[in-house]
Amino acid sequence: MAAVCTVANVDNEGKVQIRTLVLRNVDDDLAIFINATSPKWTALQNTFSVQTYWPSVSLQYRLQVSSVQIEKELVHDSWQMRPDVPKRMDWLYQQHRGQSSTVDSRQALLDLLDEVSLPEPLSAPEHASGLRLLPHEIERLDLSQDNGVHDRRRYRLIQDQWTVTTLVP
Template sequence: MSIVEQLRSDRNLALEQGDPTATVCYLATVGPDLKPSVRTLVLRQIDDFSLRLFINASSPKWHALTTHPQAQVLLWYPSIQVQYRIAGEAVQASREDIENNWHRRPLRAKLLDYFYAHQAAQSTPFRNQSDFDEAFDHFTQSLNTDQLSPPSEAIAIDLHYTEIERLDLTQDERPHQRTRFQRVENRWQADILVP
């Protein structure tokens, strides 16, 4: 089994076991000021050489990725005691990919994409919680929710990964097993690492 097949298989196992972390990942970026930043995102898709994430282009994470496209994604599946660290370069997905997928997002997420586009960028300070709630309700009442289409700020990114590290904690009394896979052209070169 290739490492990518192993990754998909581990994630499916974690999903089957009801692991609450099985649907998400943690994306670490480096900002223009060189400060690190990490956040939870839904992991939409695992392709052979890339991971698909949905974000908003008004956000600090996109600002970070446009200046430093190298990023790392962490996965942790407690039910099977496996961690992955996946590193590579983030690239904006095509508009067509957004058009085809954005409609499947929950209504709340779609309304927020409109809010970011017309009222306030994601992650910017707002006066207080009740002002925000009022502004959001007032703004979204003016929208026809049956006719929403993705604003240009609603984007998808593909993390084109070139390194995958798998850490398996299941060995009973033995040290954990840790393997790093580096992409060399279209194959994966494996190295065992001291855990």
């Protein structure tokens, strides 16, 4: 479960949007890799929420984060390690339909995928993107207490200093 996280934001119609994403490590930062053709790209330039639950150690983390875009060179190097179909999908987003847009049918999507023309040598499309996650608030809930009372703490970054507060679990 450490490989994934849940990312939530409020869209411009006021609806909560929530999805699973791979949670990565870039240098010393947490990071996500997403496609800039998706509506979430614009939404995640602001503050948003990230949640993880690690069942093997009974820990939940909830983070309030802002983000900064990952340097294109780093994204593009990492893109080369993607499997073939996700690479082709990234080019489909670029050449035919943005991520999360509609398509007539699954067959129409597969036909579009066949039409994708890949560059030689193979390189990442412009919209392949990533965000470093910069937490300013972290809430940690530890369920594994001998007395059964969960340990819940909130860490807040105030003027470059983390402060910790105990919360009622």
